[in-house]
Amino acid sequence: MNNFLAALTLGAGYNSALVAIGATCLGVAAGVGGTFLFLRKRALVSDAVAHSTLPGVGLAFIIMVMLGGEGRSLAGLLLGSAASAFVGLLAVSWITERTRLAEDAAIGAVLSVFFGVGVVLLTVIQTMSSGRQAGLESFLLGSTAGMLFSDAVVIAVGGAATALATVLMRRPMTIVAFDPDYARSIGIDVPRIDLLMMALVMAVTVIGLKIVGLILIVAMLIIPPVAARFWTDRSSNVIWIAGLIGGSSGFVGSAISASAPALPTGPIVVLVCAAIFFVSLLAAPDRGVLAAVLRHRAFQRRVHRRQGLLALSRGEPIHDVMTLRVLSGEGLIRADGVATETGRSAAARAARDERRWDVARSLYQDTSLPGRYDGLTAIDTVLTRDEIAAIDREIGGPAALDIKGAS
């Protein structure tokens, strides 16, 4: 626990601090960049892109060794991975556009072929005599053990640039994701925006190789915006909430993994992210599962209450068990089903409201008023006192006066 607190305040050692900064920057970039991937419904393409990085990593290593280098320069490896990710992306779009195959088939094909080639290359590299033990497998799931200052700088700068570019392009990307035909009609180059979006995703993938690895990076791209979506109905908010969720997962996840020796950073970061997703799924106001259940319950109670009161006012027997429970729970009826004093006046009020609605609907036929009748909304929340007085005059007679006395 102490270790964890120390890590949270960047006080758990030099390496842990570097990892925390890197993971946070990566999380923000992934959340922000992944937002449009999610909105454009292209999450799986990013999986293909991520898996396509592997051959590039292997080839870059081989080339660097052949040129006499050590082969482990992070920048060099990332450059190679970006190049092969780009080829993978082109392959997916080429197959989708030029053949009759659907995108999911193209993704499956590209993902497995590139990943297979990558694994073969890594195996070859392991048996190569030249070059030190490469440790390239760490790109699969990420590895932060030997993270250098320069690595952290690459990740931070790359992440910041990606997030900035996404924020800059947010509006055209939103329009393309929402309504691509309309986007074209106002002169937005849709294929170019799509390519740009995938380039941003590619950048996130590449800078995330070191920390999260290519297998789990998709989670960092997709989970934050999906979780953010529970909290808001506006795409501009999804962007920053996703960035916040990604960034805090990176920070908290790296702190957790720093607090115990055997915890891998990447997977822990992803798990923290998933935990935030579950909390959002359950607890978000409005769109969360709990809120939905509660809202539905409350609504159901209102419906039963109203129906029960109207039945009381007409002197009809109530058979629905739930209605009886709601009414007796509020002390509106006695155990034997007979209305109490409060029950009778509430029933009279409900009946009067219903009468007023009837009159109002014919009085205000040409307005939006009739559409607002749902059997539940009390009319005095919709109309002014004067308007209601006019309606009551329309209803007329001693009945109105009588009910007025009751309320």
Added chain:
Amino acid sequence: MAKTMPRVQLAAAGGEAVREDLSASPLAVRGLTVSYGNKPAVFSIDATFRAEAMTAIIGPNGAGKSTLLKAALGIVPRLSGRVTVFGEALDKARGRIAYVPQRASVDWDFPTRVVDVVIMGMQRELGLLRLVRPAHRKRAFECLERVGMVDFADRQIGQLSGGQQQRVFLARALAQNADIYLLDEPFAGVDAATEKAIIDVLKALKADGRSVVCVHHDLATVADYFDDAFFINVRKIAEGRIASIFNAETLQATYGGRLASTHIDQLRLA
């Protein structure tokens, strides 16, 4: 003599040698062909829409009405043909043209509110860097007001009925403040009150000097709503003033005899 004839014709067809002056027309297409496979959806269409007029595009299902609009806007690629907006190339005049798609095939669960959708119509003036200011928001509300949707400004776009969604997309087009409005079946599936509201907005646009082109299916209202008509069934059948071309003969040619003559008799024809 005989040898030079074809060459002149080719040049004219390409629109290079003999360039007509189309600057008076808010939207003109020449020799437009679009095909989704090996079968043209529209074939060699010439159309010259009139400024400050309301034009109906009329034709049976699958006649290529939507395709004509989409190709004119560059939404689907043209196999051949030329599109001009006030005589200029489409890309130079994008800002002058606004589009309301047919029952837009958008993701209705998309995180966007009604007012945000209307603000999308201002993207060309906002560009990448400008922020959305209260003035933009105010204009968006004005556009919603014109289509009677102000009360719904804060709703998520999916929480609307079909007719309400249609009106929001009209408001988005209004926000573009364009000179020509292309609408694909704006009256499909809307109730009589909404139809009246929409046609009032369109007539106001016309009165304001804008041009309106509408894909329209209801033959009974064509003469009431529109000044001009463009009849299409893959090829152009006829175009011109309602008074001179909205007649049984054109309708028969357009619908290929699929329209019962009793139906035609009931229409207010020219």
